[in-house]
Amino acid sequence: MPGLALAHGPTRQKASETVEIDAAPEKVWAVISAFGDMSWHPRVAMTDSPKGAEVGAIRTLGYKSGGTMEEELSKIDATKMSLSTFIGHVNVDVLPATNYSSTMTVKPLDGGARSEVTWRAAFYRGYPNNDPPAELNDEAAVTGVSAFLREGLDNLKTVVESGS
Secondary structure, three states: HHHHHOOOOOOOOOOOEEEEEEHHHHHHHHHOOOOOOOOOOOEEEEOOOOOOOOOOOEEEEOOOOOOOEEEEEEEOOOOOEEEEEEEEEEEEEOOEEEEEEEEEEEEEHHOOEEEEEEEEEEEEEEOOOOOHHHHHHHHHHHHHHHHHHHHHHHHHHHHHHHHO
């Protein structure tokens, strides 16, 4: 039975990034909670969400590098300023992961004068079978998702602070 330990598949990976923004939480939340508009992310060229920001709504994201993905709004809580999404069929040319879910939360800082945004993601590597190629292994998935989160949060900060 010792060989059974080698037979298990990929392990769920996680990534988390945080940014502080010089704006009130309500202002930051207004940008994040607009599910049909992800123009604040520098990799996203277009967003289409015909059903708006209701649980179960699907947004199609078109990427500047090419390709699209559909992302489902799985939970939204305006009181807690928290939004969760799920991408069941990830385009691994855009993000080297599969079975991707994420949650963004906005917390007040300095009595509500500033905000802290945390974006957490859980996912599996882009190649779900054993012996993945280097560009779709666990390390590539964590690196790729972390970079996606970081770029998004850094540009969210720029967009919100500039008022554009």
